[in-house]
Amino acid sequence: MDYRPIDHSFLPIGTHLIIKNPSYKIAADNNTIIHSNNPEDVIIIEHHNDELFGDIKWSTDLLNEKEVEAETADDFQSYGDDYFISNNYTAAIDEYSKGIELEPQNITLLANRAEAFLRLSQFRNALGDAEIILKYEPNHIKAAFRKGKALCDLKRYHEAIITLQDLHQRLETDTDRSNAPIKQSTEQLLEHVKILASENKNGKYDYTRIINEYCERAKIRKGSRHNDEWIYKSGPRLDHTDFLFEDIEIRSVEGKGRGWIAKCDIPENTLLMVSKAFSVVYSHEVLRHNMQSNITSDKTTCIASSLCNEELITRVTQKLLEEPYHCQEVYQLYYGLNLGKPDKINEHLVNVDIIGNIIKYNSFVLESGIIVENDLNGVGLWILPSYFNHSCVDKNVSLFLLGDLMFVRSLRPILKGEELLISYRSADSSYEIRSRYLNSIDIDCKCRLCELEKSEAPETTYRKTQLINTFEKLIKPKILNNDDPSLIKRIEKIISELRNLRKEHPDLEFDTLELNKILSFVYHKNGNPKAALSILKEVYNLYKNVHLQIINYIILDILSLCIELKQMEEAREWFDIVLKRLTGPILGKFEDEVNWKKEAYYVAEKIFPVMNSKAKLLGLISDNFN
Numbered sequence: 273m274d275y276r277p278i279d280h281s282f283l284p285i286g287t288h289l290i291i292k293n294p295s296y297k298i299a300a301d302n303n304t305i306i307h308s309n310n311p312e313d314v315i316i317i318e319h320h321n322d323e324l325f326g327d328i329k330w331s332t333d334l335l336n337e338k339e340v341e342a343e344t345a346d347d348f349q350s351y352g353d354d355y356f357i358s359n360n361y362t363a364a365i366d367e368y369s370k371g372i373e374l375e376p377q378n379i380t381l382l383a384n385r386a387e388a389f390l391r392l393s394q395f396r397n398a399l400g401d402a403e404i405i406l407k408y409e410p411n412h413i414k415a416a417f418r419k420g421k422a423l424c425d426l427k428r429y430h431e432a433i434i435t436l437q438d439l440h441q442r443l444e445t446d447t448d449r450s451n452a453p454i455k456q457s458t459e460q461l462l463e464h465v466k467i468l469a470s471e472n473k474n475g476k477y478d479y480t481r482i483i484n485e486y487c488e489r490a491k492i493r494k495g496s497r498h499n500d501e502w503i504y505k506s507g508p509r510l511d512h513t514d515f516l517f518e519d520i521e522i523r524s525v526e527g528k529g530r531g532w533i534a535k536c537d538i539p540e541n542t543l544l545m546v547s548k549a550f551s552v553v554y555s556h557e558v559l560r561h562n563m564q565s566n567i568t569s570d571k572t573t574c575i576a577s578s579l580c581n582e583e584l585i586t587r588v589t590q591k592l593l594e595e596p597y598h599c600q601e602v603y604q605l606y607y608g609l610n611l612g613k614p615d616k617i618n619e620h621l622v623n624v625d626i627i628g629n630i631i632k633y634n635s636f637v638l639e640s641g642i643i644v645e646n647d648l649n650g651v652g653l654w655i656l657p658s659y660f661n662h663s664c665v666d667k668n669v670s671l672f673l674l675g676d677l678m679f680v681r682s683l684r685p686i687l688k689g690e691e692l693l694i695s696y697r698s699a700d701s702s703y704e705i706r707s708r709y710l711n712s713i714d715i716d717c718k719c720r721l722c723e724l725e726k727s728e729a730p731e732t733t734y735r736k737t738q739l740i741n742t743f744e745k746l747i748k749p750k751i752l753n754n755d756d757p758s759l760i761k762r763i764e765k766i767i768s769e770l771r772n773l774r775k776e777h778p779d780l781e782f783d784t785l786e787l788n789k790i791l792s793f794v795y796h797k798n799g800n801p802k803a804a805l806s807i808l809k810e811v812y813n814l815y816k817n818v819h820l821q822i823i824n825y826i827i828l829d830i831l832s833l834c835i836e837l838k839q840m841e842e843a844r845e846w847f848d849i850v851l852k853r854l855t856g857p858i859l860g861k862f863e864d865e866v867n868w869k870k871e872a873y874y875v876a877e878k879i880f881p882v883m884n885s886k887a888k889l890l891g892l893i894s895d896n897f898n
């Protein structure tokens with residue numbers, strides 16, 4: 273097997289399962305396995321369902337030897353503590369729960385169980401236990417702290433602040449020195465919750481700090497066994513929170529199900545949403561060492577992506593089993609037409625079939641905007657961004673990913689009633705590639721580009737393919753090692769014919785983008801930087817409002833040519849253009865030009881690591897800038 277075994281907290285030893293219609297099979301490693309074809313036939317039941325299992329004696333060593341002797345709440349506490357110390361929180365909770373059944377007001381058991389719930393991210397359960405303790409013992413310091421922590425993780429920031437401020441005040445006057453560590457933790461947590469509350473309420477994010485956090489947490493240590501490990505335990509999953517701009521809402525959209533709509537006019541670069549992933553999986557977390565070394569090969573990429581998807585299904589399932597109150601928001605996402613109508617889905621039952629489909633239709637591929645040492649691939653599920661519909665050419669919203677945080681901004685002014693759109697596939701990929709993908713997720717795109725391409729005569733499409741193939745096979749391989757001027761004529765001829773094939777819609781003709789970039793390169797190579805520059809400027813002017821990644825590279829080329837031609841004033845203008853394009857999706861637009869630029873330089877260098885060297889060449893920043 274090429275992937276990690278399932279996390280033990282998913283199905284801990286001793287979990288009771290009912291498997292309908294099981295069959296026995298021999299697995300690849302020659303072990304026998306119990307196999308079920310239908311995920312719905314596997315039912316996980318509560319740990320101690322005496323109605324079903326009261327008379328059954330289990331032979332699982334771990335549970336049995338202890339169960340025989342255990343009688344008092346103290347015994348259960350000590351078993352629970354043992355499990356807790358070995359990080360087996362699920363089993364610890366089981367033991368504490370048995371003790372609490374005997375003594376429902378046992379404060380120590382409740383407090384320990386609350387902490388175990390927190391470790392498993394079961395925040396509602398943790399809050400429940402903490403509140404019971406505080407009912408009996410209102411001054412219980414640890415319970416108050418755990419209540420504050422659970423409230424924070426449940427995104428109930430206002431209540432968390434009140435709880436923690438109250439605790440903080442009490443600890444200020446507390447003379448017990450053993451409370452010093454919790455006093456410090458309370459101060460830290462309180463400060464952190466205040467930041468989250470401001471992010472959540474006002475959309476105020478400290479971008480430089482968050483980007484630094486991301487770069488730090490994306491660092492990987494080569495693992496001693498077979499896997500690489502994050503240096504920071506949770507990897508690039510950031511302790512920041514969601515924000516939602518009040519003037520957008522989800523409405524039904526004809527022919528598309530549901531979508532995000534502007535409730536009033538929205539200016540360019542407005543922060544519309546920050547969304548924390550429901551769950552993300554990085555390929556490092558599922559791949560073995562030896563596979564990562566050749567992650568560039570297509571086969572490995574393909575395996576990595578399917579393993580990431582499987583792991584994401586597992587983690588979403590796990591999260592829903594632990595916190596079933598999330599089922600509703602997850603099951604409301606689109607999951608195809610084959611699994612019955614939504615009202616037939618039991619909203620409290622974890623259904624792996626549906627989760628698999630939800631991930632198929634809604635997951636986002638991780639493409640971080642920031643370049644880090646290790647290329648981070650992976651896949652994630654974000655709930656609210658899943659409602660953005662697609663357009664190949666007319667997207668008006670940008671997504672910027674930092675770890676599991678997704679920042680969403682308007683790319684241009686948006687009018688009241690307009691739908692907010694993103695691109696699932698870029699307009700510069702071919703109709704065939706785009707529509708194959710879009711059809712696989714039930715989308716029949718009716719954007720300007722798709723409508724045009726659907727209506728084009730087959731001979732036109734055929735000729736286009738022919739021209740592109742000629743370029744790819746006969747011209748492109750010669751470019752790097754050859755400065756034959758006749759190449760210029762041949763590329764120009766192809767560009768002119770391609771443009772002519774779509775002369776009614778020059779702004780929807782994307783095939784010549786890369787060709788023009790290459791043509792400019794060949795002119796430059798043949799000692800004509802002025803012609804190279806003018807080609808790129810023309811391309812920029814034609815496509816500046818279409819948000820394609822290649823345009824940023826074209827501007828960087830323009831910038832280099834301007835510097836080479838000693839047109840410094842113009843170069844500075846191009847530097848500002850690319851700076852705004854690169855950093856706008858994360859930083860937005862700032863009134864204060866001086867401070868905005870300082871922050872933007874810093875961020876742009878992280879997105880395009882050549883930016884600082886360009887800025888230095890232009891004398892925009894000094895050598896010791898950092």
Ligand SMILES: [Zn+2]
Nearest residue numbers: 664717719722
């Ligand atoms: Zn389209």
